[in-house]
Amino acid sequence: xxxxxxxxxxxxxxxxxxxxxxxxxxxxxxxxxxxxxxxxxxxxxxxxxxxxxxxxxxxxxxxxxxxxxxxxxxxxxxxxxxxxxxxxxxxxxxxxxxxxxxxxxxxxxxxxxxxxxxxxxxxxxxxxxxxxxxxxxxxxxxxxxxxxxxxxxxxxxxxxxxxxxxxxxxxxxxxxxxxxxxxxxxxxxxxxxxxxxxxxxx
Amino acid sequence: xxxxxxxxxxxxxxxxxxxxxxxxxxxxxxxxxxxxxxxxxxxxxxxxxxxxxxxxxxxxxxxxxxxxxxxxxxxxxxxxxxxxxxxxxxxxxxxxxxxxxxxxxxxxxxxxxxxxxxxxxxxxxxxxxxxxxxxxxxxxxxxxxxxxxxxxxxxxxxxxxxxxxxxxxxxxxxxxxxxxxxxxxxxxxxxxxxxxxxxxxxxxxxxxxxxxxxxxxxxxxxxxxxxxxxxxxxxxxxxxxxxxxxxxxxxxxxxxxxxxxxxxxxxxxxxxxxxxxxxxxxxxxxxxxxxxxxxxxxxxxxxxxxxxxxxxxxxxxxxxxxxxxxxxxxxxxxxxxxxxxxxxxxxxxxxxx
Numbered sequence: 001x002x003x004x005x006x007x008x009x010x011x012x013x014x015x016x017x018x019x020x021x022x023x024x025x026x027x028x029x030x031x032x033x034x035x036x037x038x039x040x041x042x043x044x045x046x047x048x049x050x051x052x053x054x055x056x057x058x059x060x061x062x063x064x065x066x067x068x069x070x071x072x073x074x075x076x077x078x079x080x081x082x083x084x085x086x087x088x089x090x091x092x093x094x095x096x097x098x099x100x101x102x103x104x105x106x107x108x109x110x111x112x113x114x115x116x117x118x119x120x121x122x123x124x125x126x127x128x129x130x131x132x133x134x135x136x137x138x139x140x141x142x143x144x145x146x147x148x149x150x151x152x153x154x155x156x157x158x159x160x161x162x163x164x165x166x167x168x169x170x171x172x173x174x175x176x177x178x179x180x181x182x183x184x185x186x187x188x189x190x191x192x193x194x195x196x197x198x199x200x201x202x
Numbered sequence: 203x204x205x206x207x208x209x210x211x212x213x214x215x216x217x218x219x220x221x222x223x224x225x226x227x228x229x230x231x232x233x234x235x236x237x238x239x240x241x242x243x244x245x246x247x248x249x250x251x252x253x254x255x256x257x258x259x260x261x262x263x264x265x266x267x268x269x270x271x272x273x274x275x276x277x278x279x280x281x282x283x284x285x286x287x288x289x290x291x292x293x294x295x296x297x298x299x300x301x302x303x304x305x306x307x308x309x310x311x312x313x314x315x316x317x318x319x320x321x322x323x324x325x326x327x328x329x330x331x332x333x334x335x336x337x338x339x340x341x342x343x344x345x346x347x348x349x350x351x352x353x354x355x356x357x358x359x360x361x362x363x364x365x366x367x368x369x370x371x372x373x374x375x376x377x378x379x380x381x382x383x384x385x386x387x388x389x390x391x392x393x394x395x396x397x398x399x400x401x402x403x404x405x406x407x408x409x410x411x412x413x414x415x416x417x418x419x420x421x422x423x424x425x426x427x428x429x430x431x432x433x434x435x436x437x438x439x440x441x442x443x444x445x446x447x448x449x450x451x452x453x454x455x456x457x458x459x460x461x462x463x464x465x466x467x468x469x470x471x472x473x474x475x476x477x478x479x480x481x482x483x484x485x486x487x488x489x490x491x492x493x494x495x496x497x498x499x500x501x502x503x504x505x506x507x508x509x510x511x512x513x514x515x516x517x518x519x520x521x522x523x524x525x526x527x528x529x530x531x532x533x534x535x536x537x538x539x540x541x542x543x544x545x546x547x548x549x550x551x552x553x554x555x
Contacts (some may be wrong), residue, residue: 067229111375113361148354148382155378155382187347 001027049087060130062123063108064088078102080138084127086110086145094143096129102141105130110144110153128160137168146173172197203310203496204529205245207275212267214240221528224551227521229540230533232555241555242314242501245531248274248281249312250336251293251303259285276310282463304350308340311490311498315483315505318477322482323467327456331394337486338397341493345393352386355379356448363446371443380439383451384432390452391427398423398457404485411484412516413477417518420460422455426450476508480517487527497528503534506540518543 001023003009008030016026033041036047057063058070065071081102085091089102107122119125131137142157144150158168174192175184203457204225210216215237230238239255239550243262246254253262262285263270269286282294293303300306322329345415359379362372398421409419426434435450459466459478490498500521506514514538521530534540539555 105425113358113365113375118362118365119372148351148358152355152358152375152382155381156375159374159378186343 003027023104061104062108062126063091063104064106072103076101079134079136081141082127082131082139083141083143085143086150090143103137107144107153110147110149111156112149112152122153124153124157124160127157131161131164131166137166139169142168142170144170203499204277205248205310205499206277206432206460207273208241208244208248209271209273210241210244211271213244213270213272214262214264215534216240216244217264217267221553223531224549225523225529226527226549226551227530227532227544227547228551228553229544230531230553230555231537231540232535234535236555238535238555239316242503242531242533244272245274245499245501246312246314247272247283247505249307249310251291251306252285254314254501259291260287263287272363274310279309281306281310296301304346306344307346308494311340311494311496312501313483313487313490313498314501315480315503317504317507319479319483320472320529322479323459323470323475328513330457330459331455333482333486334394334397334401337401338490340490342393348386348389352383352390353495354505355382355386356451356453359383360447363442363448376439378434383448384435387427387435387452388431391425394452394455394457395425401485404489405481408484408488409478409481411520412476412481412513417462417474418468419478419481420463422458422460423455424456424458425452425487427452427455428452464496472508473510477513480505484520500530502530502532506534506536514543522547 001012003012007029011030012023012026015021015029018026021029033044041079042134047196054066056065056068058072059067059068059074059192061069061070063072078101082105083094083100083102084105084107085094086107088106091106094100094104105123105127107127109117109122111117111119111122127140131140140157140161142154144154154170161168172195173188174195175181176189181189205223207223208221210219211220217237219237219241221241226391230241234240243254247262252259269284271282271284273282279296280294282297283291285291291303291387293300293306295306312423322333339349359376362376362379365371402421405419405421409417431450437477438450442450459482461470461474461478466475470478487498487500490496509517521527521532532540541552
């Protein structure tokens, strides 16, 4: 793509680095900003700059936050259970269900030596020491992706926690609510049959 | 299965071609380099989403084009494949995109015979494993899933063994991979063992049909995955660590090809090797027909080459068996030969490229 201005070209170059954005969309966004009042652009750039400079990760649970002491220590929370997830969006998704009021632990990725990610590159050590130093914790829920890498990470954490005697659970895998049984893939269906639950009316 | 029509766009040396096929024997004629094998490869692509000759997707695109498209109309379904440079391959079965590309495997069972198939005899164990894996995958979707997962776990385990930065190997993580790998290996190698048992009679019958010399073909399945595999596999961890890869497992299985109990690789003549391969492929045909209840497509590329006249006649008379075979695709660079061989047969459809 050829640009009439080097300034535009540079902006397009930077914007198109973002995931899901190609050159054309980047150009549209850049030109849109130029049509808006100057302030709109400055607000955006300062918001991004501040985000980058001031963002913190909670020391305990590694959730993205404004301070290193995030709301995870909030008195309303159930501090006896920790839910282990891969990334921040997973925390939000689980919170939005309204079904969970416990603590979180964000690993920041999953084990995959192929991609150069070993256990030391995700927050597993910190999870173990957190559990060992806090005797209030009675249960760890593993809520990781149902992929081979997610499973490996779950198995590994379970192995490390074996001696501690703490209860380790994993989220159920099965048929999505509102979907037809005949369209479910065999692995999921098979798993939901073997891990079936008691039917209750409530 | 019957492939009624095929459209190729920018696929290898077919910029824009469209074919209609007969229900029985389709004889593709033309000089070297006009795209006979590529036509067969396109049919193979629709069954397996990849090339039969092992070329990469981007090399299948016509020079100077951006994408290729294949559209096959079968009696019961349609399959379309599109690949654009720098994008992921898309597949549609009856216009719907399945969850995984591998979902198409087995929809249209297919057996292909290529001129360089004798490399299966000469080369290492990988080619032979591929043959039997392909056979199993076409009727056992669970096998294919186990195999794909096995390969993924193996790749991760090998990457872990390769990490060299002074730190000692993470034993617990290695165990995590072992615990996933071992049951998969047991599953895969057991199924291969069963496959060998079931397949052997098919091979022996077909070899006898093609050759009256009285030699008996055999298969010998070699694997690490037998009684006590788990213990031996775990005991081997240190060697794995030194070699930085996994030395034991299903990925080392081998199917040895034998003739009268001897390795055909070492003792078989060229003719015996070629006969063995054709018998192997026809056995696969019979095997898949029995297992899937469908008549697979049979693709024969340049099969008459290197065979003497009596063998060719024998082979042609086998192929004319209506009850056994349905749709067949044959390529031949020598037009006159094929026209003579099939001159009596009404159901032969000649396609001249």
